[in-house]
Amino acid sequence: MAPETKTPMKDPRAWDALTPPLAEWILDAVSSMGFARATPVQASVWPLFGGGNKDVVVEAVTGSGKTLSFLLPLVHRILRQEEPTKRHHVAAIVVAPTKELAGQIHGALTSLIAFHPESAELLPYLGGEEKRPDTSLPVVVPQLLSGGNTTTTAQDLSFFLRGSPNVLISTPGRLVELLSSPHVHCPQSSFEVLILDEADRLLDLGFKPDLQKILSRLPKQRRTGLFSASVSEAVGEIIRVGLRNPVKVAVKVKSLKTGGIIEERRTPASLQMSYLMAPASHKLPSLTQLLEKLDPRPQKSIVFLSTCAAVDYFAHILPVLIPEGFDLVPLHGKYDAKVREKNFSKFLNSAQPSVLLTTDVAARGLDFPQVDLVVQIDPPSDPKSFLHRCGRAGRAGRRGLSVIFLQPAEEDYIPFLDVRKTPITPLAHPEIFVANEDAGETAERIREAVRRDRALHDKAQKAFVSWVRSYSKHTASSIFRVADLDWADLALAWGLLRLPKMPELRRSASFDGDRFLGARVDWDAYAYASKDREKLRLASLAAYREEQEEGSEKKATKETAAEEHKAKRKRNAEAWSAKHEQEDVRALRRDKKKRRREAERRHGLTDQEKDREMDLERLLLEVRKKNQEKQAVAVASATAAADRDVAGDDEFEGFD
Numbered sequence: 120m121a122p123e124t125k126t127p128m129k130d131p132r133a134w135d136a137l138t139p140p141l142a143e144w145i146l147d148a149v150s151s152m153g154f155a156r157a158t159p160v161q162a163s164v165w166p167l168f169g170g171g172n173k174d175v176v177v178e179a180v181t182g183s184g185k186t187l188s189f190l191l192p193l194v195h196r197i198l199r200q201e202e203p204t205k206r207h208h209v210a211a212i213v214v215a216p217t218k219e220l221a222g223q224i225h226g227a228l229t230s231l232i233a234f235h236p237e238s239a240e241l242l243p244y245l246g247g248e249e250k251r252p253d254t255s256l257p258v259v260v261p262q263l264l265s266g267g268n269t270t271t272t273a274q275d276l277s278f279f280l281r282g283s284p285n286v287l288i289s290t291p292g293r294l295v296e297l298l299s300s301p302h303v304h305c306p307q308s309s310f311e312v313l314i315l316d317e318a319d320r321l322l323d324l325g326f327k328p329d330l331q332k333i334l335s336r337l338p339k340q341r342r343t344g345l346f347s348a349s350v351s352e353a354v355g356e357i358i359r360v361g362l363r364n365p366v367k368v369a370v371k372v373k374s375l376k377t378g379g380i381i382e383e384r385r386t387p388a389s390l391q392m393s394y395l396m397a398p399a400s401h402k403l404p405s406l407t408q409l410l411e412k413l414d415p416r417p418q419k420s421i422v423f424l425s426t427c428a429a430v431d432y433f434a435h436i437l438p439v440l441i442p443e444g445f446d447l448v449p450l451h452g453k454y455d456a457k458v459r460e461k462n463f464s465k466f467l468n469s470a471q472p473s474v475l476l477t478t479d480v481a482a483r484g485l486d487f488p489q490v491d492l493v494v495q496i497d498p499p500s501d502p503k504s505f506l507h508r509c510g511r512a513g514r515a516g517r518r519g520l521s522v523i524f525l526q527p528a529e530e531d532y533i534p535f536l537d538v539r540k541t542p543i544t545p546l547a548h549p550e551i552f553v554a555n556e557d558a559g560e561t562a563e564r565i566r567e568a569v570r571r572d573r574a575l576h577d578k579a580q581k582a583f584v585s586w587v588r589s590y591s592k593h594t595a596s597s598i599f600r601v602a603d604l605d606w607a608d609l610a611l612a613w614g615l616l617r618l619p620k621m622p623e624l625r626r627s628a629s630f631d632g633d634r635f636l637g638a639r640v641d642w643d644a645y646a647y648a649s650k651d652r653e654k655l656r657l658a659s660l661a662a663y664r665e666e667q668e669e670g671s672e673k674k675a676t677k678e679t680a681a682e683e684h685k686a687k688r689k690r691n692a693e694a695w696s697a698k699h700e701q702e703d704v705r706a707l708r709r710d711k712k713k714r715r716r717e718a719e720r721r722h723g724l725t726d727q728e729k730d731r732e733m734d735l736e737r738l739l740l741e742v743r744k745k746n747q748e749k750q751a752v753a754v755a756s757a758t759a760a761a762d763r764d765v766a767g768d769d770e771f772e773g774f775d
């Protein structure tokens with residue numbers, strides 16, 4: 120019997136085993152890129168989306184090669200057309216949520232078509248002043264619409280008119296602007312395929328209006344592909360994109376749990392997903408230890424914070440804290456497009472160990488080779504971001520470590536992530552231990568830096584308020600509760616010199632009311648490092664003081680006037696009584712004189728005349744006595760009337 124011959128099974132993911140067969144130039148390209156075989160997602164998507172005529176919804180873990188899984192079908196569909204795409208017609212569009220990701224996809228496509236001779240010939244024309252020549256064969260001509268202020272819409276349009284690209288790669292906003300031009304055409308005869316990368320993010324409410332406008336400008340007869348590591352998060356929204364009988368491609372990871380149980384995960388097997396329980400003030404010292412102790416030293420690390428303002432602030436603080444030899448590169452969505460671009464490529468190309476300090480702007484899709492470590496100092500507000508953030512490390516089979524720092528009150532996040540198939544385990548190695556004294560020392564070092572420049576204090580105040588607001592917006596609101604925050608510890612963690620005035624503080628039971636945290640600061644002398652800014656501050660301080668002084672002078676004048684008025688009244692009252700005393704004296708003298716004269720006069724009167732005068736005098740005395748007793752104007756006036764009749768005005772002057 121002839122010996123049994125076994126033909127070796129062909130690797131189903133070998134590039135040359137895929138159906139339909141890949142073009143020669145693609146085989147060259149992937150082998151030059153060092154990709155020995157297709158990744159599971161590439162092998163699954165190709166026959167459906169490249170060969171077949173299916174719409175696809177693709178979910179595969181981060182770093183599993185989804186970009187190439189949609190680029191290969193995209194170029195294949197364009198190049199198999201009988202004729203080149205007409206001038207100013209678009210054949211394919213790729214939409215991505217951030218400029219950086221759009222740029223990266225554009226880079227990947229450009230590297231790929233560099234292997235396609237007819238398309239490669241046109242590459243030098245792209246971006247140039249010259250109109251690109253027509254071709255007789257189909258070609259792929261990409262244009263990146265980068266948005267922001269890197270290029271204006273007018274520049275994008277003139278590039279489009281000169282280069283006549285047939286593939287647009289863009290963020291939603293800039294794409295809407297270009298598609299609104301009457302010179303940009305997407306007819307059914309030319310348009311082939313629409314790709315939404317990070318589709319669940321693009322289907323979020325924020326992008327909805329732009330996405331609707333884009334869809335309304337595209338023919339209904341087209342192929343559409345949705346790609347993401349978490350596309351199933353958007354199940355309810357997928358319908359909006361107008362897919363026709365889509366095929367769902369889900370590439371899952373199975374891993375062995377302790378006890379021999381096989382579990383399904385939504386994160387790559389090469390990525391260790393860990394957590395560290397740490398009060399807020401222990402987080403930065405823990406980060407420092409992690410960077411120090413990891414062996415080999417992480418070449419590239421990404422540290423996530425929750426807000427742009429926090430990145431702005433800690434970008435000035437971390438250089439003081441992290442071990443020597445690490446470059447710190449900040450990146451967030453509010454930077455000017457040029458700074459964003461510069462910092463992005465600085466991190467990408469840095470030769471020495473570097474740390475990217477960033478927000479969720481860098482959570483999705485970005486493929487930095489050599490990212491060994493991801494640290495989430497702040498857990499993401501949206502749990503969808505969690506696996507994307509972690510997935511910046513451990514890509515394409517490379518080992519990676521992801522650590523999330525959780526405060527004691529946030530412990531429930533651990534089972535929460537388990538349910539979402541992104542389980543995390545306690546960080547066992549390297550061992551991190553932070554004593555309270557270390558945390559206090561770190562806080563002092565931060566405060567020292569803050570004291571050197573008042574601008575840092577301003578940044579800290581702004582950032583802290585925005586951080587608290589973002590904390591209150593966590594989707595998992597039952598786990599991240601502002602009411603549980605330990606304000607004194609947070610103030611240490613941030614190295615604050617005082618806590619900003621916030622309604623959250625007033626409502627908090629754990630806040631003891633000392634916003635100044637026992638830190639002694641001479642606020643008038645506390646200066647900005649920038650001379651110009653300090654000059655301005657001093658000028659406005661002087662103006663403020665002057666205003667205060669004017670205010671107090673006015674107040675003093677008012678007070679003096681009031682006192683003077685009071686004194687005058689007193690003087691008047693005193694003068695009045697003195698006057699009356701004098702008058703009394705004078706009246707007495709007059710009386711005496713009068714009586715002496717009377718006595719002399721009476722000397723010569725008859726007895727009858729004397730009696731009449733005596734009666735008159737008695738009457739006069741009675742009236743005077745009465746008046747003196749009552750001293751009331753009403754009574755006096757009545758009495759005076761009677762008196763005047765008898766004695767004349769002169770006698771009652773004082774009662775008037």
Ligand SMILES: Nc1ncnc2c1ncn2[C@@H]1O[C@H](COP(=O)(O)OP(=O)(O)OP(=O)(O)O)[C@@H](O)[C@H]1O
Nearest residue numbers: 154156157158181182183184185186348484486515
């Ligand atoms: N067949 C392959 N073999 C080896 N490496 C590959 C292969 N295809 C792609 N890669 C590499 O894998 C890395 C990750 O690819 P890619 O960025 O497409 O991942 P992704 O699945 O889109 O990740 P994310 O979900 O984070 O966006 C890239 O550096 C890419 O060059």
